[in-house]
Amino acid sequence: MNQPLFLQPVFQERIWGGTALKDQFNYDIPSDKTGECWAISGHPNGQSTVVNGEFAGKTIGELWNEHRELFGGHPSPVFPLLTKILDANADLSVQVHPDDTYAKEHENGELGKTECWYIIDCDEGAEMIFGHTAGTKEEFVSKIENGEWDELLRRIPVKPGDFFYVPSGTIHALCKGTLVLETQQSSDTTYRVYDYDRRDAEGNTRELHIEKSIEVTTIPHRNADVKPFVEKSDGVEVTKFVEAEYFSVYKWQVDGYASFVQDQPFQLASVLDGEGTLKVQGESYSLKKGDHFILPADVETFEVEGKMDLIVSHV
Template structure:
């Protein structure tokens, strides 16, 4: 078991509400509190150890159910927005392999702790062809082609890679994503960063990886339910007494509400634990959580 420290990251669209989900203090607009990540750019420190998650994965990948050279394939965060996020798309598996030499792209899912003020998110688009889509982009007529999906508290939304999407103002979510953490922006409301420089768009890459007919999957997500997709499973659970990881890959358990104690160590909401295959936890205090399990599907497609 590895208990992880949070990594809060400021964003111009972020919210101070996320401070309640971070183990580390960070004033101002926090866009994401990274709860579990083992990428080169975002690497979770391990509580009570002078090591990071990436370091222990690289040292002994087999203990995580990984092969030599593989990185831990999931990133878990709490993400919140006091403004609309950019209209964006993430690379598909094929596009990521061809352009950035990654074995997979970036699909993700959101569980809504707080729904957006508008009651909907950006999800998919309505253009019949890429030519129609590009014309709308060039004429700055995004609103004419963007799809929307209504969401409520405790909705879960799965966004397959290649799908246009955006969180909207007021939302606060538990987010699970693949570790190819690449975002291509179509449109960003002409916003500038803290230095006054207009934020970069990536229209060419975004259009190339866009899957026109694709949209999101939405469902209500009660306790005990599981979202099972190609890239991962995530289960909303109430854990008490004992828990064993019966999967072949390491899982990420993230506290959703309140605090808990495991092996006499306190763990607060938003914080994550890595549980290795066949490892058992002894739980001192019952808690509501998300249990995320990656799937090594890229091994099959690379054969």
């Protein structure tokens, strides 16, 4: 095959969603409460579909099950990663995710959820909730039971270009006015700790998962240290944000022409800004803001040309 797999995303409506996915990426969104673009996904709750080449019309999950050679024969029973773009038009619930062991036991064999965020854009003065102040489980439970959220939750400022690594067990929430690219394990398990007592259109509050949250939260909070590493070569500046157990994530700032050797079983790529061309085995593919693609195992070398920013990840 020797060609990239371009993908049609799936959109998810959320109580906190907005229109930024249409306004910034020109996506055809289902409503003005669209919170998530599942851009590269093999998860059963929203699968991306291939739009080009011999596998057009196939989902990532189907390719993972039927053509594992495209992914270097990777041993995971499911496609292991999920790339999303999140439009936090309002505050997300304060939440925490389980690790693999807990999820396997309590969530029907689902993967745990370690994730990371690249801040694409945000309002002036935007912030997020990242971690908590409790030193012990008793203190954590007491602050939840007494509704002492302002004392319990750590808030930190964010700006475009920031990157955050969010291991399972981390209390977190994106806050209003942030647009984020998320790379995560392929999991849809979220435990809500607090949802600001807000109600949906029918007047109902959303379900909370206090007991499970207490069981999986890391106490005391541990900051995941991110030390970006920048390498410059002709035509591209590559920033490695994280190299961790479940994924490695990079930003490619392309300005001109650059060639690459694929040294991973497969790579996931999302164009966040600009435009250009991807060349594989003499074939040219145009790239523009909002495009998402996979470079499968049989793409051994490739070239990019243009002026664009991409977020790239691999297992």
